[in-house]
Amino acid sequence: MRRIFIFAFIQLIFLAACGGGSSDLSGGSGSGTGTGTGTGTGTGTGQVIAPVGANVVQMIVNAGPSGTGSNATFNIPYVSVTICAPGTTNCQTIPYIEVDTGSYGLRIIASALPTSFLPALPLETSIVGGALAECTQFADGIAWGSMRTADMTIASETASSLPIQIIGDPNYPEIPSDCTSHGSPEDTVTEFGANGIIGVGPFLTDCPDCANDTEHNIYFSCPVGGGACSDVEAPVAQQAANPVAKFTTDNTGVIVELPPVADPAGAATATGALVFGIGTQSNNKLGSANVLTTDDEGDITITYKNVAYTESFIDSGSNFTFLNDGSIASCGTAPNQYFCPTSELALSATPTGLNNVEETVSFNISNIANLSGSFSAFDNVAAPQIAGGSQSFDFGLPFFYGRNVFVAIEGAVTSGGVGPYDAF
Amino acid sequence: MNHSSRARATGLALWAALGAVSVTLPAFAALGGDATSVDADVARMKGQAHATPVVGYTVSAITLPTGTVVNEYISAAGKVFAVTWKGPSVPNLQQTLGSYFAAFQAAGAAPHGGNHHQLRVQQSDFVMQTAGHMRAWRGMAYVPSLLPPNFSLDDIK
Numbered sequence: 001m002r003r004i005f006i007f008a009f010i011q012l013i014f015l016a017a018c019g020g021g022s023s024d025l026s027g028g029s030g031s032g033t034g035t036g037t038g039t040g041t042g043t044g045t046g047q048v049i050a051p052v053g054a055n056v057v058q059m060i061v062n063a064g065p066s067g068t069g070s071n072a073t074f075n076i077p078y079v080s081v082t083i084c085a086p087g088t089t090n091c092q093t094i095p096y097i098e099v100d101t102g103s104y105g106l107r108i109i110a111s112a113l114p115t116s117f118l119p120a121l122p123l124e125t126s127i128v129g130g131a132l133a134e135c136t137q138f139a140d141g142i143a144w145g146s147m148r149t150a151d152m153t154i155a156s157e158t159a160s161s162l163p164i165q166i167i168g169d170p171n172y173p174e175i176p177s178d179c180t181s182h183g184s185p186e187d188t189v190t191e192f193g194a195n196g197i198i199g200v201g202p203f204l205t206d207c208p209d210c211a212n213d214t215e216h217n218i219y220f221s222c223p224v225g226g227g228a229c230s231d232v233e234a235p236v237a238q239q240a241a242n243p244v245a246k247f248t249t250d251n252t253g254v255i256v257e258l259p260p261v262a263d264p265a266g267a268a269t270a271t272g273a274l275v276f277g278i279g280t281q282s283n284n285k286l287g288s289a290n291v292l293t294t295d296d297e298g299d300i301t302i303t304y305k306n307v308a309y310t311e312s313f314i315d316s317g318s319n320f321t322f323l324n325d326g327s328i329a330s331c332g333t334a335p336n337q338y339f340c341p342t343s344e345l346a347l348s349a350t351p352t353g354l355n356n357v358e359e360t361v362s363f364n365i366s367n368i369a370n371l372s373g374s375f376s377a378f379d380n381v382a383a384p385q386i387a388g389g390s391q392s393f394d395f396g397l398p399f400f401y402g403r404n405v406f407v408a409i410e411g412a413v414t415s416g417g418v419g420p421y422d423a424f
Numbered sequence: 425m426n427h428s429s430r431a432r433a434t435g436l437a438l439w440a441a442l443g444a445v446s447v448t449l450p451a452f453a454a455l456g457g458d459a460t461s462v463d464a465d466v467a468r469m470k471g472q473a474h475a476t477p478v479v480g481y482t483v484s485a486i487t488l489p490t491g492t493v494v495n496e497y498i499s500a501a502g503k504v505f506a507v508t509w510k511g512p513s514v515p516n517l518q519q520t521l522g523s524y525f526a527a528f529q530a531a532g533a534a535p536h537g538g539n540h541h542q543l544r545v546q547q548s549d550f551v552m553q554t555a556g557h558m559r560a561w562r563g564m565a566y567v568p569s570l571l572p573p574n575f576s577l578d579d580i581k
Contacts, residue, residue: 064538073538102541102557137514138540139554139561141532181518184532186540193538199558206558209512215489216513297512297560311510313557319539322555334546335536386544386553386564386577394542394555 045402049257050283054156055250055276061258061377061397062269065096065112066190073193074376075319075397077258079274081106081198083150085120086161091153092117096195099274100317101256101407102298103199104206105240106152107136107143107165111188112195118171121148124163126221126232133172133220133229134165134240135179136206140335142183143192145169146222147234152243154198157276159246163238167192176229178217197317198243200254200274202298202420203410205239245409250277252412253419255284256316260402261377264344264366270377270401278406278423279415289406289423291416292353298420302393303350303358309393314351314405314422318396321363323349324385331369338383340367349393353421363398377401454522455507456567459484459498478579480572481505494520497566497580505570506580510562514554521565524550528565 042048050056057079064073077099083106084091094112110118124132124147132147146169152159168187175185186192199206207218212233219234245251258272277284292300294313302312304323320338331340344366352358364380371378379401385392399405408419416423453459459482471486471494484496492511496504509515518525531545531552545552545565552565564580571577 070535076538098538100540104558137558137561139556139563140536140540140543141529178516181516182514183517184529186532191533192540193535197540201557203559207513209490213490217516218513298557299560311560311562313560315541315557317539317557318541319537320542322542334544335531335534337544337546383542383544385555386551390553390555390562390564391581392555392562396539396541 043259043402045260047257047259047402047404049259049404050255050273050275052155052273053283055281056273056283057155059099059256059258059272059274060269063376064193065195066193071190071193072376073319075378075381076193077256077272077274077316077397078194079154079198081196082153083108083121083164084153086122086149086151088120090117090120094195098194098197098317099256100197100199100315101201101254101405102313102315102317103197104201104203104242105165105199106162106196106243107145107167107199107240108196109187109189109192109194110145110166110168110170113166115170118166118169121150121164121166123148123224124238126219127235128221128232130221130229130232131172131224132232132234132238133169133222135176135182135218135220136165136167136240137182137218138186140183141186142179143167143186144175144179145187146172147238147240154243155276157244157247157250159243162243162246163241165240167196171226172222172229174226174228176220176231178231179220182217199240200242200244200407202253202294202407202422203242204245205236205241207234207239208236210234210239211236242409244276245412247276250280250284251409252280252414253278253406253408256400256405256407258397258400258402261379263364263380264371266371266375266378266380268375268377278408278412286406286414286416286423289404289416290357290359291355291421291423292351292357292359293355293417293421295354300354300422301352302395303352304347304393309391311391312351312393312395314395314399316397316400316405318394319381321382321396321398322385322392322394323382324390324393328365328384330384331367338368338381339365340369341365342367344380349395351395351422359424361399453496453504454519455504455524455565456570457504457522459496459502459504480575488515495581499570499572503570505572506564506566508562508564508580510560512559512561514561514563521552524552524565524567528552
């Protein structure tokens, strides 16, 4: 079933490309081995991408850890992180960690770690004495696994004793029904599309309400050594936490910096930077960026074709821009359904913060059937929100190309005000 | 406005919409199922239901203890033809979607480019979209063959 969906999609765009679309099919692999550049990269739009440094790690968009064919990803940005047993030099560096401004916390797929390393990461003990585990809820399913602590280092920044989730921890394979009732598990690298995910959105932890409420079905306590797990309250200090806020410096937020990519052709890969801190160093100043404060859910308003979508968001973890527009043709078979206008559309939308600061931005939507199936970076792909029901415009990774996007963490005091906010 | 206060406001608005009209509050039922007294299901979700009658159908808003609100659209024939949800956590979708849950599971298990913030399911007699980010998940699903006559999808809010 899963292969049929994606194979049909790949075949669709491949055939279209062969039929006279993009001539850049040989665009090269360019996988995640780019070197740290020694100078800031100007992109010709006033954008400067910070060179790799103490608070900057290289970020790359490519086909992902499972590479090619049906399991290739696109428009997903990745970084490498190093995790260590707390207080030791027993460490592992893991590539292909998805950068997600729409979630909070570091989660690593167990199979991306050597089996000998996992026991070095201490389990968190639940308030009822078992091993704490999490059922992370996403829109497309759930990720199940233990909660452990690790020292996480990225660039030269370290979050010590950070609670992290080990997705698919083989020591806790029994997923409780209160978890599977929320969706299908995505507990392998292939299913997840990454070796892990680093949630660097504008909040501190993933479920503050879970500190005194088990009804979310997010945190569980498991008998150490295995057995049936049950819902449990998880104090905020034990929850998966935005690692940036735990840094000793540069802890006010992040900047997602991706260069422009060719439009309409896209690019095989795109290499940019994830910068830590806002206004803490010479390379992370807010400058002239507009600050759009978010509500307490992380949402802003985005106005598109005179409709104000009040539950909208800007999200590096969404690989398309998702919007509601019945006037644009769509193609493909769900879940891989996308807009396919006969010619590229030039559109605009206006994000507006809770503080009423707004900025109109232009974007394009191309027919994905004309884009190269071997490319991974596109600024012009969009997909339909369902008719009715949705008050949301989701500006995904296409929004980020050629634009530095600041995400300030709740409570962080910056030159642009107190987080949470997005700025660009 | 935080999640729970927003949820409460929704509930209050629905009560206000009821006005002096007296209706029987429908119990919780899965998409495609009958809306007749499934008290056990209400108990399972630990929700509180408030109904708003509209011409041709009824909307039952169930506020869960988590603050997430599940809206059920119930036809005059007593069938749940659409559901929506929104809130800080995803509701029990096995309960909410009933027999259609398997289609959601299958779509989630199919490769979809590494995106965890959106998922769409479109079958001849089941349509669903989920979306959002942590702390604010939303979704909707409906059964085309059960839609009331002259019902517009734009009426699903």
